[in-house]
Structures are given as structure tokens and as C-alpha cells.
Amino acid sequence: MWMLGPIGFAAPWLLLGLVVLPLLWLILKAVPPAPIRRRFPGVALLLGLTDSETQTDRTPWWLLLLRILAVALVILGFAGPVLNPQAETGGSGPLLVLTDGSWADARDWERRADRIEAALDEAGRLGRPVALVALTDLPPDGGATFQAADAAAARLPALQPEAWAPDADAVTAWAETLEGGFDTLWLSDGLARPWREPLLGALEARGAVTVFESPRPVRALRPARFEEGEVRLTALRAVTGSAAEADVAAIGLDPAGAERQLARETVAWDSGEDAAEVAFDLPPELRNRITRFELSGIRSAGAVTLADDALQRREVALIAGGAEPEGLELLDPLHYLREALEPTADVLEGDLNDLLLANPDVLVFADVATLADTEAVAVREWVEAGGMLLRFAGPRLAASDVSRTEESPLLPVRLRAGGRSIGGAMSWGEPKTLAPFAEDSPFFGLPLPDDVVVNAQVMAQPDPSLAARVIAQLADGTPLVTRKPLGDGQVVLFHVTANAEWSSLPLSGLFVDMLERLAVSTRPPQLTEAELAGTTWAPEEVLTAFGRIEEADTLPGVTGERLAAGGPGPDMPPGLYAGDDRRIAVNVLDAEATLAPMEWPARVPVVGLEVLRETVLKGWVLAAALALLLADVLASLALSGRLRGPRAAPAALALTLALAAAPDAPRAQDAPPPDPAADALALEATQEVVLAHVLTGNRQVDDTAEAGLRGLSDVLYRRTSIEPAAPLGVDLETDELAFFPLLYWPVTEDQPIPSADAYARLNRYLRSGGMILFDTRDADLAGFGSSSPEGRKLQALARGLDIPPLEPLPADHVLTRTFYLLQDFPGRHAGREIWVEAAPPGAEQVEGMPFRDLNDGVTPVVIGGNDWAAAWATDEAGNRLFPVGRGMTGERQREMAYRFGVNLVMHVLTGNYKSDQVHVPALLDRLGQ
Numbered sequence: 001m002w003m004l005g006p007i008g009f010a011a012p013w014l015l016l017g018l019v020v021l022p023l024l025w026l027i028l029k030a031v032p033p034a035p036i037r038r039r040f041p042g043v044a045l046l047l048g049l050t051d052s053e054t055q056t057d058r059t060p061w062w063l064l065l066l067r068i069l070a071v072a073l074v075i076l077g078f079a080g081p082v083l084n085p086q087a088e089t090g091g092s093g094p095l096l097v098l099t100d101g102s103w104a105d106a107r108d109w110e111r112r113a114d115r116i117e118a119a120l121d122e123a124g125r126l127g128r129p130v131a132l133v134a135l136t137d138l139p140p141d142g143g144a145t146f147q148a149a150d151a152a153a154a155r156l157p158a159l160q161p162e163a164w165a166p167d168a169d170a171v172t173a174w175a176e177t178l179e180g181g182f183d184t185l186w187l188s189d190g191l192a193r194p195w196r197e198p199l200l201g202a203l204e205a206r207g208a209v210t211v212f213e214s215p216r217p218v219r220a221l222r223p224a225r226f227e228e229g230e231v232r233l234t235a236l237r238a239v240t241g242s243a244a245e246a247d248v249a250a251i252g253l254d255p256a257g258a259e260r261q262l263a264r265e266t267v268a269w270d271s272g273e274d275a276a277e278v279a280f281d282l283p284p285e286l287r288n289r290i291t292r293f294e295l296s297g298i299r300s301a302g303a304v305t306l307a308d309d310a311l312q313r314r315e316v317a318l319i320a321g322g323a324e325p326e327g328l329e330l331l332d333p334l335h336y337l338r339e340a341l342e343p344t345a346d347v348l349e350g351d352l353n354d355l356l357l358a359n360p361d362v363l364v365f366a367d368v369a370t371l372a373d374t375e376a377v378a379v380r381e382w383v384e385a386g387g388m389l390l391r392f393a394g395p396r397l398a399a400s401d402v403s404r405t406e407e408s409p410l411l412p413v414r415l416r417a418g419g420r421s422i423g424g425a426m427s428w429g430e431p432k433t434l435a436p437f438a439e440d441s442p443f444f445g446l447p448l449p450d451d452v453v454v455n456a457q458v459m460a461q462p463d464p465s466l467a468a469r470v471i472a473q474l475a476d477g478t479p480l481v482t483r484k485p486l487g488d489g490q491v492v493l494f495h496v497t498a499n500a501e502w503s504s505l506p507l508s509g510l511f512v513d514m515l516e517r518l519a520v521s522t523r524p525p526q527l528t529e530a531e532l533a534g535t536t537w538a539p540e541e542v543l544t545a546f547g548r549i550e551e552a553d554t555l556p557g558v559t560g561e562r563l564a565a566g567g568p569g570p571d572m573p574p575g576l577y578a579g580d581d582r583r584i585a586v587n588v589l590d591a592e593a594t595l596a597p598m599e600w601p602a603r604v605p606v607v608g609l610e611v612l613r614e615t616v617l618k619g620w621v622l623a624a625a626l627a628l629l630l631a632d633v634l635a636s637l638a639l640s641g642r643l644r645g646p647r648a649a650p651a652a653l654a655l656t657l658a659l660a661a662a663p664d665a666p667r668a669q670d671a672p673p674p675d676p677a678a679d680a681l682a683l684e685a686t687q688e689v690v691l692a693h694v695l696t697g698n699r700q701v702d703d704t705a706e707a708g709l710r711g712l713s714d715v716l717y718r719r720t721s722i723e724p725a726a727p728l729g730v731d732l733e734t735d736e737l738a739f740f741p742l743l744y745w746p747v748t749e750d751q752p753i754p755s756a757d758a759y760a761r762l763n764r765y766l767r768s769g770g771m772i773l774f775d776t777r778d779a780d781l782a783g784f785g786s787s788s789p790e791g792r793k794l795q796a797l798a799r800g801l802d803i804p805p806l807e808p809l810p811a812d813h814v815l816t817r818t819f820y821l822l823q824d825f826p827g828r829h830a831g832r833e834i835w836v837e838a839a840p841p842g843a844e845q846v847e848g849m850p851f852r853d854l855n856d857g858v859t860p861v862v863i864g865g866n867d868w869a870a871a872w873a874t875d876e877a878g879n880r881l882f883p884v885g886r887g888m889t890g891e892r893q894r895e896m897a898y899r900f901g902v903n904l905v906m907h908v909l910t911g912n913y914k915s916d917q918v919h920v921p922a923l924l925d926r927l928g929q
Contacts, residue, residue: 018075021068066632073625083615093207094129094146094182095119101134103301103588104189105161106545108214112187115212116156119185124149131182134159135166135174136570142177161545163301163588164568168195175202183207190218191238192596200604211606218595219246220302223587224293224311226344231280231311233293235267238595240274247296248278252289262286264296274595284346288312294547301588304547306576308585314361316341316520317348321367321396333366333394333498336506340515356382362520363387366498367394369402371410380409384487390520391491392498393458404461412469412484412491414461431455432474441471442517443481449508454480456502457495472514481514492518519582532560535579542575543588551796554749554789566590688725691905692740693869695729696751702729705746707881708869712901714878719902720819722909732758737765741908746869747776747797749789759800766802766860771908774798779831779865790865803861807838815862818906820899827866827897828884835863858908871897 097119099105105112116132123130130152131144139145172195184203188196190213203209218238224231233248250263263286267278282290290311295303320333334349341347348360352371355363356378363379368391371379383389389410391397403411431453437443460466460479471492472481483492496503505511536559539552558572568574568586577584600606691713693705709727716722730737732754737743743765754762766772774797776790809815809825813836816822825834837859871894873881884894 018072021072063632063635066628066635070625070628070632073621073628077618077621077625081617081621083617092126092128094131094180095123096131096133096144096146096182096184096203096206097152097187098184098203099134099159099187100166100189101136101159101161102165102189102191103161103163103545104165104191104218104220105187106547107218107298107300107303108216109161109546111214112212113156113159115187116159117153120149120153120156124153132156132159134161135171136162136164138166138170138174142174143179144182146182162570163543163545163574164570165191165193166195167569168193171195172198175199178202178206181207184209185212186210187212188598190214190598192598196598200601204604209604211600211604213598213606213608215608217244218302218597219295219298220300220589220593220595221248221293221295221305222589222591222593223305223585224307225591226311226313229281231282231287231290233267233278233280233305235269235276235278235295236589236593236595237269237274238597240269240272243271244269246298248293249296250280250282250290250293252286252291254289259291262290284313284315292549299546301543301545301547301574304543305587305589306541306543306574306585308576308583310585314345314520315348315358316345316362316364317350317355317358317360318364318366319349319352319355319368321365321369321394333392335499336511337364337366337498340506340512341520344516345520353378361388363389364498364520365389365391367392367396369396369400376410380486383410383489383491386488388489388519389486389491390518391493393493393495393502394497398458407463409486410491412482412493413466413479414463416459416461432476432478434480435473435475435477437472443472443514446510446513446517449510452503452505452508452510454496454503454505460495532564535560537563537577537579537584539573540576540578540583542573551792553793553796689722689909690725690740691727691742691744692730692737693727693744693746695731696746696748698748698751701746701748704873704881705729705744705869707873707875709744709872710876711872711874711878711880712898712905714874715872715898716902716905720906722905732762737761737770738768741770742905743770743772744869745772745774747774747790747794749793751793751797753796754800756800762800763802769858770860771858771904772861773868773904774861774863775827775868776863776865777829777867777870779827779829779833779867794863801861805838806835806861806863809834809836810839815859815900815903815907818903818910820903822896822899822903824896825864825866825900826871826893827864827868827900828870828882829866830885830893831864831866833864835861837861862904866897868897868901872901 097116099112099116120130120132128149129146130149131146132152132155133139133144175198184207186203186209188211200209220236222234222236224233226232231250235246235248237244245266245268248265248267249261251259252262254260254262263280263282265278265280267276269276280287290307292304292306294305318334318337338347345362348355348358352375359382363382379389391411397415398417401417402408403413403415404417405414407414433450433453434448436448437446454474457474457478457480460470460482465484466479466482469482469484470479471483473479479495481492481494483490494505496505498506500506536557538557539555541549542552542555544550552575555573558577562572563577563584563586566586567590568588572586574586574588577586691709693702693709695702706727706729713724713727716724728740730740730743762772774794776788776794778788778790781788811823815825815836824830870882871884875881880894884890884897885892
């Protein structure tokens with residue numbers, strides 16, 4: 001292709017025609033314009049006369065120029081002009097298009113996709129077979145499978161980056177399976193990785209390698225940490241150059257539960273530095289709401305770090321049984337607790353009633369013996385609601401009669417009177433050391449310091465339940481720490497004081513570790529494979545490569561060993577993972593991560609990702625030539641006087657047709673062809689009443705839904721004036737919904753979330769009077785809003801819908817009397833919980849009527865889980881497909897399911913017409929007047 005600036009020509013030899021343009025100018029200049037003919041009677045007198053000197057009139061120069069330009073454009077158009085033609089890289093053998101596919105690629109993924117598309121187009125023109133491989137998603141059988149370029153291009157829309165880096169071992173093993181000769185186009189994320197050199201060597205052994213990299217800087221965040229009362233983050237950049245700045249935003253939930261930006265700080269890199277630190281000084285209430293931090297303006301998982309329970313400092317309320325000794329700080333019962341907790345928790349002190357109103361996470365009693373009855377009740381209710389009461393013994397508790405004859409609800413065990421003294425003149429022996437912690441103890445695995453001894457303690461009364469409640473004991477087997485559950489909370493008792501009066505435990509680091517293991521403080525221990533062995537962690541939210549938070553849905557759990565090993569991957573994507581009592585964030589980078597740019601060898605060409613789109617100009621140039629020729633025709637007509645009088649209208653019509661044929665005007669042939677399937681659906685759905693169900697992708701569920709609506713349609717045909725046609729299944733992504741009065745939507749845990757266009761179509765359907773019956777089909781196992789897989793999927797599906805406030809179906813709702821009088825709405829399951837649009841405020845029952853004047857329209861959604869379709873389902877012959885209950889009871893349940901379906905369809909077709917009966921007394925009264 002011959003280039004002239006940014007324009008190339010597919011047939012440049014046709015440009016030789018431009019050489020004849022000067023000759024054409026001379027020819028056209030010599031040809032006179034057509035004479036103007038006028039009839040004049042006196043001309044007859046001049047017949048036969050000759051003029052010895054003649055002079056031919058000449059064509060105007062501007063008309064000649066117009067014609068020359070038109071011919072030039074014709075020549076240029078047939079020469080095949082192309083704007084920004086892509087320079088072909090050459091080659092004729094197989095081509096491997098390789099992309100890292102990591103989180104660092106996400107920041108400019110569209111440009112990478114354009115570059116891949118341009119490479120595939122060129123390979124298609126040259127007839128080169130292509131293999132498209134992402135290093136984060138390597139072929140399971142190894143090697144590279146080459147295929148036609150158009151087949152590889154069909155896979156391009158599904159090619160997406162992942163939120164982790166390629167696995168070094170997997171990449172190295174894959175490189176060893178490569179065979180044959182091929183060239184490689186490698187789209188690198190620009191970061192130095194240990195596997196690049198061996199992979200590059202394997203690729204160069206097969207053919208030429210060209211690397212594409214983005215000039216945009218790679219930036220990322222290390223996980224947040226809490227230090228010295230501040231939340232600190234380290235921002236990294238791969239390319240160190242001049243000084244730079246970026247904004248770091250703290251994202252969390254406001255009091256209303258909506259996600260928003262809670263704080264923003266600026267991080268600044270000094271010249272030549274690859275790491276910079278930023279600190280957030282936030283109040284505890286605000287800090288505990290933070291869910292993630294992100295570098296603003298960067299669409300990448302590396303620019304987002306998730307916050308887990310380690311960042312959310314707990315509030316601990318401290319209450320001592322006696323006054324602080326004046327001037328004796330070390331004897332204060334709360335001194336060592338403050339020292340242990342203040343670095344990792346927010347400590348509250350004050351009156352007990354005020355502290356309970358603050359709703360702390362942990363309530364600590366240091367030698368508190370007796371509580372007032374009202375205080376004891378309040379504390380017990382707080383613990384049963386999920387709080388943790390941590391108690392320490394002392395002289396007051398040992399001298400009291402609390403939990404002596406019968407166990408106190410606020411103590412885990414019964415206590416002996418007086419306590420036990422060890423190592424003194426009146427003691428029972430030498431000071432006691434700690435026994436190793438049992439495997440079922442929360443303290444298991446903590447090392448025991450040799451210098452921790454106990455001099456005094458309160459003793460527990462022997463009891464059948466005592467052994468199960470001991471979580472730490474002394475070497476002689478006496479309990480040191482006991483625990484019991486109380487409602488949703490727990491009560492823990494240290495049988496020694498919180499200061500060093502009875503033991504040296506508060507002076508050791510073991511004291512802090514024990515508080516951490518009890519989840520009193522929030523600094524998490526270092527997770528190891530041994531500590532997490534045998535546990536499973538369920539993903540709650542996952543982070544995509546583009547930095548978006550998505551629901552984990554049906555992702556499998558992760559073992560504790562894998563979680564302790566760290567490093568996200570396909571088996572453990574970045575996100576939040578929940579255990580029994582805590583959540584752990586798996587981020588793209590760890591606390592020690594660094595970023596460094598890749599230094600490619602000089603022999604490897606490295607180019608950018610810029611792709612200028614080719615634009616074929618042939619059509620536009622020929623259209624311009626045609627426009628000039630039309631203008632020439634009009635100009636010639638004007639010069640010859642043929643645009644005057646009655647000839648003006650045809651000329652104007654010709655000009656209009658010329659403008660209508662311009663390339664930028666809408667043309668009928670450019671309109672999309674009609675969709676026969678859509679037309680057939682519209683025709684079928686509008687001729688008769690048609691019930692429809694949403695296609696879920698699960699063949700068995702979809703078949704059951706169709707059979708259920710078929711059975712309900714038969715019942716409607718026999719019992720009412722409604723004569724429905726055969727039910728239809730609708731695809732939310734493509735089908736029009738306005739034709740159907742009712743959509744039955746069975747919820748499955750694996751059905752995909754609709755697109756934005758589908759949600760817009762659904763919301764338009766709901767606002768225009770349509771109704772959706774959501775059926776989670778799980779009433780035998782769970783209820784509405786529960787944590788069943790279908791319930792969670794329903795919550796995910798409903799997020800994009802414009803659904804009004806809901807309430808359980810009231811006894812006087814119009815659905816209970818639309819056709820049949822009903823108070824129960826079973827399906828295949830007999831659950832009673834049905835949710836509909838909430839009644840308007842102020843809806844009151846009118847005297848003399850058994851129901852209120854509720855909504856004046858149709859409830860847009862009905863939600864339940866009774867599996868109505870299975871109860872309605874029949875085959876083509878009318879035979880029931882699924883059993884319901886047993887015997888006559890089951891048949892009665894099926895009949896009530898049919899009646900509910902009839903009421904539902906009548907309601908959606910007629911509205912709340914029966915609610916108008918509340919006006920009957922007033923109408924009768926008016927008629928009586």
C-alpha cells in the first residue's frame with residue numbers, strides 16, 4: 001500500500017489518471033457551452049448571411065474547475081484511499097498473541113483489546129493461523145492451539161483480565177510444552193516478574209517476539225494497617241521518575257447503609273521514590289464503616305485494598321469494682337487492661353448504664369461482685385443479644401456470695417467462698433504455673449512463658465459442666481479461665497485479678513495474646529496453616545480485575561490452609577472471606593509487595609498500544625465526486641437558461657434527490673432488518689392472553705415453569721371467562737415484556753444477573769402495570785429473606801429492580817378475594833409467607849366492610865417460595881406431573897394452589913376492583929337521597 005501522509009492507497013497505479021487532468025482542462029476549455037435558443041421573427045431576414053469573423057464563447061473557469069475536481073475525485077476514489085492504514089508486520093507462519101491478563105492490564109484493557117483485534121485482522125488478511133492465550137488462564141492441556149484468525153476473533157469478547165498475577169510455576173511448565181515455529185505478539189502488563197526471562201527464551205526459540213506495553217504508570221496499594229491511632233496505607237508505583245501525587249479515597253457505608261466516600265487524602269511520591277505513605281486520622285465510628293480504600297481514577301484491582309475486621313477496632317468498656325488507689329497507678333485494676341487494649345481497641349470508661357447505651361463490643365468487669373437488679377438485667381440482655389462479658393476476679397468477688405449456691409447468669413461457673421492463696425505463710429503450696437492449652441481451647445498454640453505464676457485465685461465449684469467450660473488451667477488442674485455461652489453472647493471469667501496482685505499474668509505478653517484470642521482486641525494473630533487447618537472460609541464478596549466489588553454468589557469455600565498460604569489466584573480470588581467469628585480480606589498485594597518495571601533485552605522490540613483505526617475513504621470520495629457532478633449539471637442548466645420558468649421545478653426535484661442520496665443521509669437499506677422471531681412473539685402474545693415465565697437457563701426448572709403455567713391456563717379456561725393461550729418462555733435480554741400481564745420467575749441459585757438493558761426493560765414493565773411472581777421454591781427449607789442460595793440470589797436479582805416497599809400479605813388484601821376467598825396460598829410447599837406491595841399509610845377499614853381500601857393498582861411483585869409451578873404443572877394430556885402432599889390432603893393443597901393462581905391472574909387483569917366495594921355504603925346512601 002502506497003502512503004501519502006496518513007492516507008494510503010490500495011490501487012496507487014490508478015493515480016496515474018491524474019496526469020491527464022491538464023489535457024482534460026484544455027479540451028473542456030475549447031468546448032463552448034450550449035447556445036441559448038430564443039425565437040425572434042426578425043431572424044428570418046438574416047437567413048443566408050455569413051460572418052467572415054467568428055469567435056466562440058468559452059466555458060467559465062469555475063465550471064471547468066468543478067469538472068476537473070469531480071474527475072480527480074473519481075480517480076482518487078477508485079485508487080482505494082484509506083485513512084490511517086495499519087502497517088503490516090509481515091510474516092506468513094503461525095502467530096501467537098499472548099497477553100499477561102493480570103490486574104495490571106485492566107487499567108487500559110480496551111486499548112489492549114483494540115491491539116489484539118488489529119493483530120487478528122492483519123493475520124486474517126495474510127491467512128496466518130492464530131493462537132490467543134492469556135497467561136492467567138492457560139490451556140489445561142498445555143501448548144498453543146492455532147486456528148483461523150476469525151475463529152480466534154470470536155473468542156476476543158470473552159477474553160478478560162483476572163484480579164491476580166500469572167502463576168510462575170504454571171507459566172514455566174506451559175512454556176516447556178510449546179512446539180513448532182511461530183511468531184509472538186506479547187502484550188505485557190509492564191511489571192517485572194520472575195518467569196518472564198524463561199518464557200521469553202522459550203518464545204524466541206520458536207520465532208520473532210514483539211512486545212507491546214502501555215506507557216501509563218502502574219500504581220497499587222498495599223493493605224491498610226492501623227498504627228498509632230491512624231490508618232496507614234502505602235501506595236506503590238512501578239516507574240520512578242519525577243514527583244507525583246494521587247488521591248486515596250476511603251469508601252464505606254453511611255448511617256443509611258448507602259455506600260459513599262467517607263474520607264480522601266493525597267499521597268505524594270518524591271522524585272525517584274517508588275513507595276509513599278498516606279495516613280487517615282478518623283474517629284472510630286467512621287473508621288469502622290470503611291469497607292475499602294482505592295486510588296482514585298485507576299480502574300484496577302491493584303488500586304483497591306479491602307478492609308476486614310483487623311481494621312475495625314472494637315469498643316471495649318472497662319468497669320472496676322473499686323476506686324483507683326491515689327498515686328498507685330500500678331495497683332489500679334484497670335491499668336494493665338488499658339495498656340493491653342489501647343493500641344488495638346477503643347477503650348470506654350464511665351457509668352455502667354451509659355456504657356450499655358454506647359453498645360460496646362466487649363464489657364470488662366475487674367473485680368465487680370454485686371450488681372443492682374436493674375443493672376444485672378440490662379447486662380444479661382446485652383450479652384444475650386450478642387455481647388461479650390469478660391470478668392476478672394479479685395478480693396471483692398472472692399468475699400461475696402455471688403454464684404455460690406446457684407450459678408449466676410453473669411458468671412460461667414459456681415464459685416467457692418473465700419478464694420485460694422498460694423505461696424504465702426497461710427498458702428496451700430508454691431505458686432502455680434500454667435498448664436499447656438488444650439486443642440479445643442481458643443488459646444491453643446500460644447507459648448507459655450516460664451515466669452508466669454499464680455499466687456491466688458477464686459476456685460470453681462466442682463460441677464458436671466465444669467470441664468466443658470474450662471479453657472485454661474493451672475498445672476495442678478484448677479481452672480484459670482472459664483467460659484459459657486449466654487444467648488448469642490458469652491461470659492468469660494479470669495479467676496485471677498486484672499492487675500499483678502494475684503498473678504504475674506498481666507505483666508507478660510501472654511496476657512495480650514489471650515485477649516486477642518478471645519477477640520477482645522482487634523489485632524489479628526499471624527495466620528498459619530496449623531492454626532487454620534481444617535477450617536473453611538466462605539467468600540462473601542470478590543474483587544474483579546477492574547476494581548469492582550461483586551457478590552461471591554456460588555463460589556466454593558476456601559480451606560484455612562489455602563487462606564494462610566496467601567496470594568490470590570483462580571482458586572482464591574481477592575475478596576472478603578468469612579469464618580465463624582471473623583472476616584479476612586485477601587488483597588491483590590500483600591504487606592511486603594513491591595512494583596518494578598520490566599527491563600526487556602535490547603534485541604526485543606517494544607512498542608506502545610496505540611491503534612489508529614483504519615477508515616476506508618473510497619465511498620466518501622466517490623460521493624463527493626457525484627455531488628460535484630450534480631452541481632455541474634445544475635450550473636450548466638443555469639448558464640443555458642433552462643432553470644427559468646417551468647423547468648425550475650424539475651431541476652429543484654433533481655437537487656433534492658441528489659441531497660437525499662448523500663452518504664450521511666439515512667437510507668432505507670441501512671435500517672436493521674426486521675426480526676422475524678420478535679414479530680412472531682408479538683403476534684402470538686397479543687392475539688390472546690398469554691402467561692409467561694422467565695427463562696433461567698436451567699432446562700428442568702424452565703420445563704416445570706412452562707408445565708405449571710399450562711396447567712394454570714387450563715384451570716382458568718374451565719373456571720373463568722379468561723381463555724389463555726399456551727404459555728411462553730421469555731428471554732429478559734432480548735424479548736419484549738409488555739405483551740404479558742404476568743411473569744412467573746422461578747429463582748435458581750446459578751441463573752445469571754440480567755444486564756442493565758434487561759433491568760431497564762423490567763422496570764418499564766413493572767411501572768406500566770405488569771406483575772412478576774418471584775418463586776424461590778425453598779419454602780420447605782427456608783423463608784423469605786433467609787440465607788438459602790435461592791434467597792441470596794433473589795436479593796441479588798432484586799437490587800436492580802424498582803420495587804416498592806413490601807409487607808407480608810395482609811388478611812384483607814384483594815388477593816384473598818379476587819375470585820376465591822383464600823387465607824392460605826400453598827404451592828407444592830405449604831409455606832404461608834407471601835410478600836406484596838405494602839399498603840399505603842392511613843389505609844383504614846370502613847365500617848361494615850370486611851376489608852380495607854388498599855392499593856388502587858396492582859401489586860407489581862409477589863414474592864414467595866411455595867413452588868407453585870410444580871403444583872400447577874400438567875403435561876399435554878392434562879396429567880399431574882408432581883406429587884403434592886399425601887392423599888386427599890395433598891389434593892386439597894393442590895386445589896388451593898390453583899385457586900391462588902386464579903386469584904393472581906384475575907388480580908393482575910382486573911386490578912383492585914373489589915376494593916371499590918368500600919364505597920358501596922356511600923353510594924347506597926346517595927341513591928337513597
